[in-house]
Amino acid sequence: MVTRHEHLWSTDSDHPTSEGVVSYQRCGCGERRVTLTPSVRLVQARPAPSGGRSAG
Helix, strand or coil: CCCCCCCCCEEEEEEEEEEEEEEEEEECCCEEEEEEEEECCCCCCCCCCCCCCCCC
């Protein structure tokens, strides 16, 4: 019978890539996983164009 548990992941290593950070993790039970944390790209807001005419 297999018992289930909540994995307690610890990171063996992590590496930045063009897509984000790849992490190699393991649990004390022997399970392993690889995760990707995507890069956050900040988009700078641009001001509304000025110089337009207003109705009046």
